[in-house]
Amino acid sequence: MDTPLKDKIALVTGAYKGLGKAIAFSLVKAGATVIVNYNSSKTEAAAIVQQIENTGGKAFAIQADVSDEAAVKALYEEIEKVAGGVDILVNNAGINPTKTLETVTLNDFKQSLDINLTSAFLTTQLALPGMIEKNFGRIINLTSVAAQLGGVIGPHYAAAKAGMIGLTHSYASLLAKYGGITANAIAPALIETDMLKSNTNIKPTLIPLGRFGQPEEVADVVLLLATNGYITGQTISVNGGWYMTS
Template identity: 35%
Template sequence: MNQASTPLQDMGSLQGRVAIVTGSGKNIGKAIALALARSGANVVINGHSDMAAVEAVVEEARSLGVQAMGIKADVGDEAQVRAMVEQAQQQLGKVDIAVSNVSLRLKQPFLEISPADWQRVINFNLNSAFYLARSVIPGMKAAGFGRIIHISGVDGFAGHLPGRVHNIACKAAVHAMTKALTTEFAEFGITANTVAPGHIDTERDWSQYGPRDSWTESRRQHIPMKKIGRVDDVAEACVYLAGDGAGFVSGQAIHVNGGHYMF
């Protein structure tokens, strides 16, 4: 069952900032974009297929009193990512916050992963984060401020599921990128951090997970808090990392998993 979502408090802490959130037409990406909007940030909503969902999020963000725009872009394509960032800069003036959220989670035994399958997941889950960071960092460096947030997952730290080698490799790699970007760009006021969700209640392709009720119950039993997380739990972590209060936090991973894994 979907859990009730508690509205995030509007603190206005990101007033005047501009954020891009990839894959923000639904689920965690949508929650992150709207949480940033509630805190005052103007937002770019991105999707590559369901633009009706993207535009719905744009309207919801605008109702919160901020500027919002929707951009269709395949984030696995460097030219489209670069064009998206340029469009955001032209219309909103800059990009202060970049959240790389997209993820393709295929369930395939290792020996059934073709080179094409491998490349597809690497491109979508890892290269997309590189393309976004590469496109926004020059402007952030010039401004002396930037927030890069990578959405990883338990997979990248625990390697706990079979049939997920390509996704596990990508999720681990985006956090490695977080650390490398910190080493190179922290002196310019740019922080880079990772948010790693645990088991979160989202819309998903249940053919990849099994029956929803049994999936939920089996996961809940192993979480010390005895509940599945909300998309807003992940979003709140991102709002914190995007703000001035996290200005001395970089190269870190925030695990939003109810204590299921403690790294």
């Protein structure tokens, strides 16, 4: 069995369902030990760990609100105890409550920034010392087509996800001198998860390919970025052609 990520520790935030779950399984299959982070969904996270262990993989479920600095520090302390430092960081945690332009409040905007953007800053800053010491690290940030097109959720979400791309570019540039640490973003569009299914206004006709994406199709790109040391500073679109790059 090909295990390119053997002995690597991967932290996937918001890994208890949807994209995070698919990403966790993909990394485990490649040999990584995965930290399944969750905030309040303890039962779901424990079930994922059990499924991973049933297939011979290794995983730990650790609770933390990754938008809270103290909670992130506690998360890393627990990771150090059970697994060691973080080699691969996948910032997947996020919220996307749809709001019309007229109903977006300041609280909505701040909450979106905290959970969708500040969380990635907090988790990355704490991962960096270990990555720099080992001269190995993969920072993979889940942004959105909303950062490129505005999307259908609202300005609060689009702004936070656009910030994620800027954060990624900065880390990629500043860390390139170490040679072994990369930072990239993935911008999915309309991936078929429970979150998408709950919004009946979102139709696959928005996508040129005429269908929703699958979580595994995003997880494939995460695995590519986790195993490649020469791709950095990029935003890879997984969107069925909704937004086309040059």
